Amino acid sequence: MSTQQLDYYAAQDKIYIATDCIIFGFDNHSIKLLVFKRRVAPFEGEWSLIGSFVKNNESVNDAAKRVLTDITGLQNVFMKQLKVYGEVDRDPGARCITVGQYALIRIEDQDIELVEKHGAVWHDLDEMPNLVLDHNQLVSDALVQLRLKASYQPIGFELLPEKFTIPSLQRLYESIYQKKFDDRNFRKKIIALDVLTKLDEKDKSTSKKGAFLYKFNRKKYDKLVEKGINFKL
Amino acid sequence: MSTQQLDYYAAQDKIYIATDCIIFGFDNHSIKLLVFKRRVAPFEGEWSLIGSFVKNNESVNDAAKRVLTDITGLQNVFMKQLKVYGEVDRDPGARCITVGQYALIRIEDQDIELVEKHGAVWHDLDEMPNLVLDHNQLVSDALVQLRLKASYQPIGFELLPEKFTIPSLQRLYESIYQKKFDDRNFRKKIIALDVLTKLDEKDKSTSKKGAFLYKFNRKKYDKLVEKGINFKL
DNA sequence: TATAATAAATGTATTATATACATTTATAAA
DNA sequence: TTTATAAATGTATATAATACATTTATTATA
Numbered sequence: 001m002s003t004q005q006l007d008y009y010a011a012q013d014k015i016y017i018a019t020d021c022i023i024f025g026f027d028n029h030s031i032k033l034l035v036f037k038r039r040v041a042p043f044e045g046e047w048s049l050i051g052s053f054v055k056n057n058e059s060v061n062d063a064a065k066r067v068l069t070d071i072t073g074l075q076n077v078f079m080k081q082l083k084v085y086g087e088v089d090r091d092p093g094a095r096c097i098t099v100g101q102y103a104l105i106r107i108e109d110q111d112i113e114l115v116e117k118h119g120a121v122w123h124d125l126d127e128m129p130n131l132v133l134d135h136n137q138l139v140s141d142a143l144v145q146l147r148l149k150a151s152y153q154p155i156g157f158e159l160l161p162e163k164f165t166i167p168s169l170q171r172l173y174e175s176i177y178q179k180k181f182d183d184r185n186f187r188k189k190i191i192a193l194d195v196l197t198k199l200d201e202k203d204k205s206t207s208k209k210g211a212f213l214y215k216f217n218r219k220k221y222d223k224l225v226e227k228g229i230n231f232k233l
Numbered sequence: 234m235s236t237q238q239l240d241y242y243a244a245q246d247k248i249y250i251a252t253d254c255i256i257f258g259f260d261n262h263s264i265k266l267l268v269f270k271r272r273v274a275p276f277e278g279e280w281s282l283i284g285s286f287v288k289n290n291e292s293v294n295d296a297a298k299r300v301l302t303d304i305t306g307l308q309n310v311f312m313k314q315l316k317v318y319g320e321v322d323r324d325p326g327a328r329c330i331t332v333g334q335y336a337l338i339r340i341e342d343q344d345i346e347l348v349e350k351h352g353a354v355w356h357d358l359d360e361m362p363n364l365v366l367d368h369n370q371l372v373s374d375a376l377v378q379l380r381l382k383a384s385y386q387p388i389g390f391e392l393l394p395e396k397f398t399i400p401s402l403q404r405l406y407e408s409i410y411q412k413k414f415d416d417r418n419f420r421k422k423i424i425a426l427d428v429l430t431k432l433d434e435k436d437k438s439t440s441k442k443g444a445f446l447y448k449f450n451r452k453k454y455d456k457l458v459e460k461g462i463n464f465k466l
Numbered sequence: 467t468a469t470a471a472t473a474a475a476t477g478t479a480t481t482a483t484a485t486a487c488a489t490t491t492a493t494a495a496a
Numbered sequence: 497t498t499t500a501t502a503a504a505t506g507t508a509t510a511t512a513a514t515a516c517a518t519t520t521a522t523t524a525t526a
Contacts, residue, residue, distance in 0.1 A: 013288075013289040014247050015248075015250050015287060015289065017248050017250060017330065054248060054319065054330075055246075056246040056248065056321075056328060057321060058321065059319045059320045059321055060317050060319025060330060061319060063319075081316055081317055083314055084293050084314055084317055084332050086287065086292045086293025086294060086296075086332070087292045088289075088290060088291065088292055095289060097250065097287075097293060099317050099319070148385075152381075165474090166474085166475090167473080167474070182514080182515075182516085183474085183475090184475085184476070184477080184515090184516080184517095185513075185514065185515080187474095187475080187476085188476095188477095188513095189513090192512095202521095204522080204523090206473070206474095207472060207473035207474065207521090207522080207523095208471080208472060208473070208474095208521075208522040208523040208524080209472075209473055209474050209475085209520070209521040209522050209523090210473090210474080210521075210522070211473080211474060211475090212474085212475090230463070230465065232463065232513090398503090399503085399504090400502080400503070415485080415486075415487080416503085416504085417486090417487080417488095417504085417505070417506080418484075418485065418486085420503095420504080420505085421484095421505095421506095422484090435492095437493080437494090439502070439503095440492090440493080440494095440501060440502035440503065441492075441493040441494045441495080441500080441501060441502075441503095442491070442492040442493050442494090442501075442502060442503050442504085443492075443493070443502090443503080444502080444503055444504090445503085445504090465484090467526105468525100468526085469524100469525080469526070470523100470524085470525075470526085471522100471523090471524085471525095472521100472522090472523090472524105473520100473521095473522095474519100474520075474521080474522100475518100475519080475520070475521095476517105476518085476519080476520090477516105477517100477518100478515100478516090479514105479515090479516095480513100480514080480515080480516105481512100481513080481514070481515095482511100482512080482513070482514085483510100483511080483512070483513085484509100484510080484511070484512085485508100485509080485510070485511085486507100486508090486509080486510095487506105487507090487508095487509105488505105488506100488507105489504100489505085489506100490503100490504080490505080491502100491503075491504070491505090492501100492502095492503080492504095493500100493501090493502100493503105494499100494500090494501095495498100495499085495500085495501105496497100496498080496499075496500095
C-alpha cells in the first residue's frame with residue numbers, strides 16, 4: 001500500500017462487525033424461530049439470536065453460514081441478508097454493527113444434538129422470549145421480509161420436508177400470514193403454479209383418508225423463482 | 234466493560250466499514266445515476282460510486298445521509314439499504330466491507346455547484362462508465378431492487394418534481410423497466426390508485442395541447458405504501 | 467360387517483382486474 | 497384557416513380472484 005492509501009484507510013476507528021441469524025423452521029403446525037440462551041457474558045442467561053463476529057478470512061455471508069452450520073449441522077441452506085443494524089449505541093459493550101441474515105431450514109434435517117449442545121431452542125412466534133440488544137427488532141423485520149418474499153416467490157418450499165401434503169403447505173402459509181385461506185382456492189392456486197409432482201404415497205398421520213404426498217420439481221421451481229412470479233394468497 | 238467482555242469483543246481484527254450510495258435521478262426523459270471521478274488514490278481518475286467510511290459517532294444510515302448531503306445538498310431523501318458487500322478480497326487495499334444504499338432524488342432539487350465541485354456526473358444507465366471495485370455490481374443489484382420495489386410501491390413519485398404530468402410519470406416507469414406501456418392503460422391504472430390530485434395548470438413544454446399537471450396526495454400515498462399495494466405494470 | 471366419524475378432495479358461478487386496441491381534442495405554429 | 501402533434505378518452509375481451517357445499521376414502525367403533 002502507498003502512503004496515500006494508508007492515510008485513506010487509516011481514517012476509521014475500529015468498528016466491530018458481526019452477523020446474526022434469524023433462523024426460521026416449520027414443524028407441520030407453525031413457524032418457529034431458533035434462539036439460544038447465552039452462557040457467557042455479556043448478557044449471560046439472556047435469550048439471543050445466534051451470531052458471531054465476522055472473521056478476517058471469511059466473507060460476511062460465509063460467517064453466517066458458519067454460524068448456521070455450527071448450530072444446526074446444516075449446509076446449503078436458504079439464507080438471505082435482511083439489513084445492517086448500524087446504530088452507534090445499539091451494543092453498550094462496543095461500537096458493533098451487525099448484519100441480520102434470515103435462514104429457512106427444514107427442521108427435521110437439523111442435528112438435534114448439536115442444537116441442544118448449544119442451548120438453542122425453537123420458539124413459536126407468539127411465545128418468543130425477550131431477546132438481547134435489538135434482536136427483537138431483527139426478528140420483527142425478518143418476519144415482514146419473509147411475508148413480503150413469500151408473496152413473490154414460493155419460498156415456503158424451503159421450509160418443508162422433501163415430501164409434503166397440500167394441507168401441510170397450507171398450514172405453513174397460514175402460519176406465515178397468521179390467517180386462514182380457503183382450502184379449495186389454496187389448492188387451486190398452488191397446483192396452477194405447476195411446480196408440484198404428485199406422488200403415489202399418502203400421509204395418514206392426520207386423517208383416516210390420508211393426504212397425497214407431493215414433491216416439488218426443482219427445475220420448474222427455479223425457473224419460476226427466476227422469472228419472478230407474483231404469488232399472492 | 235468487564236474483563237470477560239473485553240475478551241469477547243477483542244476476538245476480531247480490524248475490518249473497515251464503508252457505505253456507498255447508488256443515487257438515482259430522473260430528468261423527465263430517462264433514469265440516471267450519479268457517479269464521480271476519483272481525484273485521489275486509491276483509484277485516482279477512475280469512476281466510482283459516492284461513499285465514505287462510517288465514522289465512530291454516526292450510524293451506518295447516517296453515514297450514507299451525510300455522503301448524500303455533502304454531494305447534492307439534499308436532505309430528507311428517500312434512501313434504503315440494498316445489501317452488504319462483504320467478500321474478503323473485494324477491496325485490494327484493505328479488508329473493507331461496504332453497505333450499498335440506494336437513494337431516489339429529485340434531480341431538479343440538487344445543488345448543482347456542489348455536485349460539480351465534487352466531480353460528480355449524472356449518467357444514463359445505458360452509458361455508465363466502468364466503476365471501481367464491485368461498484369458495477371452494486372449498481373446492477375440496485376436496479377433490480379428498484380424494479381422490484383416499484384412493483385409493490387408507487388416509488389416513482391420520489392423521483393419526480395412536485396408537479397408532474399402523467400406522460401412524464403409514464404416515461405419514468407418506461408425508463409425503469411426499459412419497456413413501453415400502453416398509454417390508456419397506464420393512465421387508467423395510475424388514476425385508479427387514487428393518490429393523484431389534478432391541478433388546473435398545464436405543462437406545455439412538450440406539446441401544443443399541453444398536459445395537465447398533477448400533485449400526489451401525500452396522505453393517501455403514505456396510506457397506500459403502508460398497506461403494501463401490488464402495483465404491477 | 468355395517469355405521470360413524472373425519473380430514474381430503476373436487477367444481478362452478480360471480481366478480482374483479484388486466485389487456486388490447488382507435489379516435490377525438492386542444493393548442494401553437496404555419 | 498389549416499396543419500401538425502401530443503394529450504386525453506372508452507369499450508369489449510380475456511384472464512385471474514373469490515366465494516361457496518358436497519362427495520370421497522379410510523379407520524375405528526358399534
